[in-house]
Amino acid sequence: MQSKKASGTQPTQRVIKKYPNRRLYDTDTSTYITLAEVKQLVMDSESFVVRDAKTNEDLTRSILLQVILEEEAGGEPMFSEAALANIIRFYGHAAQGFMGSYIEKNIQAFTDIQAKLAEQSKQLTPEMWAQFMNMQNPMMQGMMGNYVEQSRAVFDKMQEQMQKQAEQMFGAFGMKR
Incomplete structure (x- = not known):
């Protein structure tokens, strides 16, 4: 997943749309992505925002909390x-x-x-x-x-x-x- 570059050296902020069916759509790659792929964006230090497809509300924190919840549920939890x-x-x-x-x-x-x-x-x-x-x-x-x-x-x-x-x-x- 490569991020498009703006006219310069700064990468543009990647926009991911969340649809009512709970699917995440990466507008940068024009594909649906999973929470595992969102986690990979974080691991790659990609700048992104998750927005509700209808209201444009910022859902980034909510999606990041879902990634943490999945990580905590599988394997060795970080938080007691x-x-x-x-x-x-x-x-x-x-x-x-x-x-x-x-x-x-x-x-x-x-x-x-x-x-x-x-x-x-x-x-x-x-x-x-x-x-x-x-x-x-x-x-x-x-x-x-x-x-x-x-x-x-x-x-x-x-x-x-x-x-x-x-x-x-x-x-x-x-x-x-």
């Missing part, structure tokens, strides 16, 4: 029941707005670490790889330490923002800390 329950508990909670960006930033930090590790591992010979595996524990601890530190910083910022909002809200009611 406890993790899913905790995510659900944040809906309607004061921290709901912060939680999405917190999760997003943590996933991005983890992805960045993974990409750096993959890039560094390309230069390893079999001998260097053996040495790397022997050193893995301290190195992983260092990388995970950086990840944990980034995560803590994001969490601290989130708490700070929540505290400011609470103070503003109480201040609006004439209550001070």
Whole structure:
């Protein structure tokens, strides 16, 4: 599935139409596609949007959630029941707005670490790889330490923002800390 290019180097955003019969139509390739093919677009970092064929409503998030649901149902799930329950508990909670960006930033930090590790591992010979595996524990601890530190910083910022909002809200009611 190759994306058409606009007049330049930027690819155009691929449009996928969702019809009432639940079928997905890729306007770029003029073919119907499956959720597995939508997953492949994500894996290939293709820019796309899913729109309702009648209303033109953006359904991208809904389709991505369906892809996640299929992935969770087959094979080894990524989210435990406890993790899913905790995510659900944040809906309607004061921290709901912060939680999405917190999760997003943590996933991005983890992805960045993974990409750096993959890039560094390309230069390893079999001998260097053996040495790397022997050193893995301290190195992983260092990388995970950086990840944990980034995560803590994001969490601290989130708490700070929540505290400011609470103070503003109480201040609006004439209550001070």
